[in-house]
Amino acid sequence: MSQPSPSPFVASQLAAALPQSGVAWLDAARRENLDAFVAAGLPDARTEAWKYTALRALAQRSYAAGDAQARAVDPAALALPGVAGPRLVFVNGVYRADLSRADALPAGVSLQPLARALRTEAEPLRFALARRYREDGDAFARLNAALAADGAVLRVAPGAAPAQPVHLVFVGAPAEGDVAWHVRNVVELGEGAALTLVEHHLASGAQAHFATLAADFVLRDGARLRQLTVQDAAEGATLVRHTGLQLGARAAARLHVLELGGSLVRHDLRALLAGDGARLDTRGVFALRGRQHADTQMAIRHQARGTASDSVWRGVADQRARGVFRGAIVVAPGADGSDAALSNKNLLLSAQAEIDTKPELEIYADEVKAAHGATVGQLDERALFYLRSRGIPQAQARAMLTVAFCEAVLADLDLPALREHLAALLAARLPGGAA
Amino acid sequence: MIPDNGDSTATALRGNAEVAEALGRRYAAGFVTDIETDSLPPGLSEDVIRQLSARKGEPAWMTEWRLAAYRHWLTMPAPHWAKLDIGPIDFQAISYYASPKNRPKSLEEVDPKLLETYDKLGVPLHERARLAGVAVDAVFDSVSVGTTFRKELADAGVIFCSMSEAIREYPELVRQYLGSVVPPGDNYFAALNSAVFSDGSFVFIPRGVRCPMELSTYFRINAGHTGQFERTLIVAEEGAYVSYLEGCTAPMRDENQLHAAVVELVALEKAQIKYSTVQNWYPGDEEGRGGIYNFVTKRGDCRGDDSKISWTQVETGSAITWKYPSCVLRGDRSVGEFYSVALTHHRQQADTGTKMIHLGKGTKSKIVSKGISAGRSSNSYRGLVKVEKGAEGARNYTQCDSLLIGKQCGAHTFPYMEVKNPSAIVEHEATTSKISDDQLFYCRSRGIGEEDAVSMIVDGFCKQVFRELPMEFAVEAKKLLEISLEGAVG
Numbered sequence: 017m018s019q020p021s022p023s024p025f026v027a028s029q030l031a032a033a034l035p036q037s038g039v040a041w042l043d044a045a046r047r048e049n050l051d052a053f054v055a056a057g058l059p060d061a062r063t064e065a066w067k068y069t070a071l072r073a074l075a076q077r078s079y080a081a082g083d084a085q086a087r088a089v090d091p092a093a094l095a096l097p098g099v100a101g102p103r104l105v106f107v108n109g110v111y112r113a114d115l116s117r118a119d120a121l122p123a124g125v126s127l128q129p130l131a132r133a134l135r136t137e138a139e140p141l142r143f144a145l146a147r148r149y150r151e152d153g154d155a156f157a158r159l160n161a162a163l164a165a166d167g168a169v170l171r172v173a174p175g176a177a178p179a180q181p182v183h184l185v186f187v188g189a190p191a192e193g194d195v196a197w198h199v200r201n202v203v204e205l206g207e208g209a210a211l212t213l214v215e216h217h218l219a220s221g222a223q224a225h226f227a228t229l230a231a232d233f234v235l236r237d238g239a240r241l242r243q244l245t246v247q248d249a250a251e252g253a254t255l256v257r258h259t260g261l262q263l264g265a266r267a268a269a270r271l272h273v274l275e276l277g278g279s280l281v282r283h284d285l286r287a288l289l290a291g292d293g294a295r296l297d298t299r300g301v302f303a304l305r306g307r308q309h310a311d312t313q314m315a316i317r318h319q320a321r322g323t324a325s326d327s328v329w330r331g332v333a334d335q336r337a338r339g340v341f342r343g344a345i346v347v348a349p350g351a352d353g354s355d356a357a358l359s360n361k362n363l364l365l366s367a368q369a370e371i372d373t374k375p376e377l378e379i380y381a382d383e384v385k386a387a388h389g390a391t392v393g394q395l396d397e398r399a400l401f402y403l404r405s406r407g408i409p410q411a412q413a414r415a416m417l418t419v420a421f422c423e424a425v426l427a428d429l430d431l432p433a434l435r436e437h438l439a440a441l442l443a444a445r446l447p448g449g450a451a
Numbered sequence: 452m453i454p455d456n457g458d459s460t461a462t463a464l465r466g467n468a469e470v471a472e473a474l475g476r477r478y479a480a481g482f483v484t485d486i487e488t489d490s491l492p493p494g495l496s497e498d499v500i501r502q503l504s505a506r507k508g509e510p511a512w513m514t515e516w517r518l519a520a521y522r523h524w525l526t527m528p529a530p531h532w533a534k535l536d537i538g539p540i541d542f543q544a545i546s547y548y549a550s551p552k553n554r555p556k557s558l559e560e561v562d563p564k565l566l567e568t569y570d571k572l573g574v575p576l577h578e579r580a581r582l583a584g585v586a587v588d589a590v591f592d593s594v595s596v597g598t599t600f601r602k603e604l605a606d607a608g609v610i611f612c613s614m615s616e617a618i619r620e621y622p623e624l625v626r627q628y629l630g631s632v633v634p635p636g637d638n639y640f641a642a643l644n645s646a647v648f649s650d651g652s653f654v655f656i657p658r659g660v661r662c663p664m665e666l667s668t669y670f671r672i673n674a675g676h677t678g679q680f681e682r683t684l685i686v687a688e689e690g691a692y693v694s695y696l697e698g699c700t701a702p703m704r705d706e707n708q709l710h711a712a713v714v715e716l717v718a719l720e721k722a723q724i725k726y727s728t729v730q731n732w733y734p735g736d737e738e739g740r741g742g743i744y745n746f747v748t749k750r751g752d753c754r755g756d757d758s759k760i761s762w763t764q765v766e767t768g769s770a771i772t773w774k775y776p777s778c779v780l781r782g783d784r785s786v787g788e789f790y791s792v793a794l795t796h797h798r799q800q801a802d803t804g805t806k807m808i809h810l811g812k813g814t815k816s817k818i819v820s821k822g823i824s825a826g827r828s829s830n831s832y833r834g835l836v837k838v839e840k841g842a843e844g845a846r847n848y849t850q851c852d853s854l855l856i857g858k859q860c861g862a863h864t865f866p867y868m869e870v871k872n873p874s875a876i877v878e879h880e881a882t883t884s885k886i887s888d889d890q891l892f893y894c895r896s897r898g899i900g901e902e903d904a905v906s907m908i909v910d911g912f913c914k915q916v917f918r919e920l921p922m923e924f925a926v927e928a929k930k931l932l933e934i935s936l937e938g939a940v941g
Binding site: 364369370372375376377378380382384385391393 | 861875880
């Protein structure tokens with residue numbers, strides 16, 4: 017399996033020097049993860065986790081390591097309605113104090129760039145950052161662990177509940193060539209803490225960068241997280257995200273994920289319901305067109321008693337796009353009283369588009385309720401007929417139904433201004449939409 | 452009875468004891484018939500294959516076909532993707548040929564001991580076969596020993612014989628279709644089978660003929676250390692119809708016996724093939740020792756327009772079951788169906804499901820899979836529904852339900868859906884749960900004993916599949932499930 021010589025992609029990633037933190041355990045972990053990345057190379061279709069996402073084209077591309085210049089970005093473009101709290105902004109992976117808003121933090125909230133946190137107190141980050149990634153398909157997790165020098169470190173003190181959402185913004189800005197950048201977030205909510213977090217990917221102009229983002233969330237007992245991801249990267253961009261969640265007893269997380277932009281987008285979402293009574297709700301949608309390829313790999317592990325998960329995912333693929341979804345639910349031995357549900361529905365709108373979906377259940381306990389459903393199909397002809405019989409033209413009727421199909425995932429987002437904005441953003445991406 | 456205080460823990464504990472007792476029951480079909488067999492010594496090489504082919508009196512092309520498959524097999528790695536824990540298999544320790552001596556010319560000449568064996572198993576071989584209207588091509592170890600109803604079938608133009616005979620008598624037909632659905636190099640175990648297949652059934656239903664009776668083969672593994680490599684080929688020409696029944700039991704053995712069968716179905720225009728299986732091979736003891744390794748490649752090709760292939764299976768035996776009866780829906784408007792009940796207990800492992808490959812326009816498929824896990828077993832459904840670009844208006848519906856009985860078993864579902872045509876509709880639903888306490892309580896409050904209640908609930912759970920089985924099989928399947936599961940509630 018070892019490759020005779022590294023692909024142009026791997027070679028270009030090796031060209032950069034490893035970031036030096038001066039923290040021995042971190043530098044060792046970075047070196048080991050890089051070695052593991054180089055040794056294994058990029059996974060191919062024989063690796064189950066990459067069965068439907070080919071990396072052959074990516075392997076032939078090379079990217080400059082990071083961006084040395086501070087690119088001009090219009091601060092107004094970063095704004096989201098109803099999101100007015102603390103904000104950290106990274107442009108091409110580089111922290112930008114001038115665009116961020118991290119002074120006057122609410123009580124109980126600590127938010128700083130990773131590079132700074134490593135200089136002041138690295139030890140609390142050891143658990144997250146010293147990790148070695150051993151699974152077959154973990155190439156990009158290794159790459160990120162090796163090369164990510166910055167990111168956001170966010171902590172909410174026990175019992176604290178900041179009123180405003182925290183806004184983490186990742187901007188891809190045009191540079192002289194294609195750039196690779198890697199960002200690492202570490203988020204911890206103390207016991208009983210509550211937080212709303214917006215992870216926001218956008219582009220300030222056309223480019224075809226390569227980016228990875230790895231984020232770890234730890235929710236202590238009784239903590240509550242509301243997390244929203246708006247992925248609106250540049251049309252040519254490649255973006256690989258790893259999200260890891262660990263929920264303590266009675267902790268609850270509600271995730272909303274909108275995949276709109278990017279050329280090749282991959283998201284690995286792994287959640288561990290570690291404490292009794294933990295609850296996870298996930299809602300996600302991809303709206304793809306052109307030659308976009310989006311691949312979401314979600315794995316939820318019910319490890320403790322009385323845990324619950326509910327997942328609703330929608331996908332729309334038009335033109336030559338390809339959407340991939342895997343939703344795996346594992347109920348571990350002894351996780352009695354677990355309740356897991358997953359629904360994945362997809363609309364295939366073009367003869368050149370493709371949808372591949374794989375809902376999985378692995379159940380090792382008997383006192384459980386687990387169900388999943390998945391469909392791939394078209395708009396309901398009867399619903400279309402109904403609208404047309406009311407005098408609504410075909411194209412408009414289709415657009416209305418497609419929007420309604422996708423908006424199911426936004427229905428329970430209880431931030432009205434933001435929900436409205438996102439619904440409009442989504443509608444614009446769908447056939448018949450403005451953009 | 453329910454304890455007065457309604458303490459569910461007490462009920463559960465008592466239930467557990469009953470379960471342990473009922474589940475500890477010995478394998479009822481476990482006995483060895485003492486018949487001399489004429490076997491090749493264990494081992495696998497080109498020489499062994501040549502000898503095997505020579506003993507069967509096969510033509511040169513068949514020998515070459517086997518050797519080509521063997522050479523290809525040597526280049527293949529053993530697959531590891533299934534959710535199965537398989538010990539290493541020593542292919543050199545297996546004898547690839549065993550046939551009863553004194554080959555009988557007709558049923559009357561069949562060794563009475565053999566018939567006795569069938570009697571114990573309740574095989575409808577002769578009188579019962581006549582009464583039930585079933586023709587039987589019984590495979591005892593590797594060579595067919597008795598074939599009934601040949602004449603009646605011949606009058607209808609139906610060919611129903613052993614594969615060895617077909618190779619001798621109908622070489623053109625065999626050459627035309629053998630390996631056309633499952634190519635010799637299709638997968639590791641299919642390649643092995645192609646190299647060493649011992650015998651099996653050949654069925655040919657000519658154009659426009661509705662086979663006058665249900666055809667049935669009882670496979671039975673008998674000689675120790677003998678791998679069984681059945682090869683079955685069923686061809687239904689334009690407008691033909693056949694229903695084929697396959698059932699298996701095996702005597703108790705200590706060592707793992709490898710079984711790698713290949714079944715190929717070909718349905719031409721407007722033809723229909725219904726293939727039903729009840730599989731009850733020795734599953735190994737409570738600790739998983741012994742038991743059959745059942746690695747099967749079954750595939751049907753709906754080659755003609757408006758053809759239909761339907762698989763129904765009840766899998767209760769084998770230490771390891773690894774099979775995915777599939778349909779390639781090539782013809783326009785062709786239909787594929789898969790109905791399955793898979794039950795695992797003790798240390799049994801099953802990774803089974805189906806593949807529906809939609810190629811033609813207006814093709815339809817339906818999948819109903821019921822998995823029941825008990826003891827420390829592992830039971831997985833793995834399925835693929837693939838809609839290719841040309842499959843305009845393709846339709847699939849899949850339903851997978853799993854029932855868990857006990858805290859140490861696992862039930863898993865791995866459905867793959869790949870859709871490339873925007874007019875296709877593919878739907879998948881799956882649930883996993885244990886036997887509902889409410890249902891049990893309801894039955895018991897009506898004076899129905901715990902074992903009967905469980906049996907009723909499981910029967911209801913499987914009903915959708917059972918009603919697809921021919922009647923004789925449905926009765927047997929129900930009985931098998933009862934034997935395996937009586938009182939299994941914790």
